[in-house]
Amino acid sequence: MPVKLGTLGHALLGLLAMRPQSGYELTRAFDVSLANVWSAKHSQIYPELAKLKTHGLVKVGASGVRGSKRYTITPAGRAALVRWLTETDPAPHTLRDESMLRVFFLWMVPPDHAAAYLREQLEQHRTRLRRYRAIREHATAAPKSGNGSESEALRWSLIALEAGIRFENALAGWSAWALREAGAKEQLP
Amino acid sequence: MPVKLGTLGHALLGLLAMRPQSGYELTRAFDVSLANVWSAKHSQIYPELAKLKTHGLVKVGASGVRGSKRYTITPAGRAALVRWLTETDPAPHTLRDESMLRVFFLWMVPPDHAAAYLREQLEQHRTRLRRYRAIREHATAAPKSGNGSESEALRWSLIALEAGIRFENALAGWSAWALREAGAKEQLP
DNA sequence: CCAAACATGTAACATGTTACATGATTGC
């Protein structure tokens, strides 16, 4: 019977399918490119890599200069990843958004505080939007060589990035609208 | 020293601030209105309510006909909720979106499967969009009486709903764009 | 030399999910 992996295990396999990496590099990947869709700390990643290794889905190659372990995906690992992508449905809606949850309860605080909250949300969405756009401009400008896997993976990461851009743009628009909508009550004497 | 509550505890206080409810009703609230921003199962809710009660943030009134317990928020509970809203920052970006994570790895599967995946995402976003719009149309049409808290809470839940509508709309647009973008490679001979 | 970044791991705790367990009421 094959191992039952969670989302984290598959995410690690997906990152290793692009190129072999160390646990440290994988940890950084969760902090940067993947940060907006999934996150994981190194304390969760190292044990999970050990688990993947036990089940033959990855293997460790030569140690790097500072004692780093280079993990490589095995054919069995690739097969497991493709099965996950083709034969299982994404866990329905794992969205947990504390920022939006708070909006439901803003009627409890003074109107000026609610407005301040929305203004801050607006600023945050705009900041992320600028950052994402900068990344996109940078990535599409660079010629970017590499093996086939890496350039194909880059192509799809840009597609995901576009989702982030549209998402932040929509939510920035919403924040501005909500700010007007929230104030509407007070405008009237 | 005051209790340290997680997001769930505050979400329960927020729901109880609108009106007293039973654990069962709160469970349903997480399945419907709040489902898109936060979720919780009854097995997590009942113990958390007990914890809130222990710390005097809620109290139980008369039992309902089928042995249901009517939880009511206390002044201390309201104070704790307001403190959370005004004095703490939202946990930075708790977004976990398995559907979008998978997009990063779609280069691994045959192009027709990747396209099928995106088409399914498009359908799901459109479906939710229709559902949200229906809820908005229904809610804005109804006169909806109730106590002050409830109508103010409704006002803010509609503001949150608008975010959901704009979000699904943006992501539906993205899905359609991604479908074209993904196919672009194959079009060329 | 020393701080920052590289690099890996474990332990304790918090949160969240699935499965087990039980019983009452309503509508057909």
Place this chain on the structure above:
DNA sequence: GCAATCATGTAACATGTTACATGTTTGG
């Protein structure tokens, strides 16, 4: 009578976070 819904709880397991713990290398 019986199925669906209402109603509450616990136990076992899985996942995720914070804190503890240690050692290397590079660059200024």
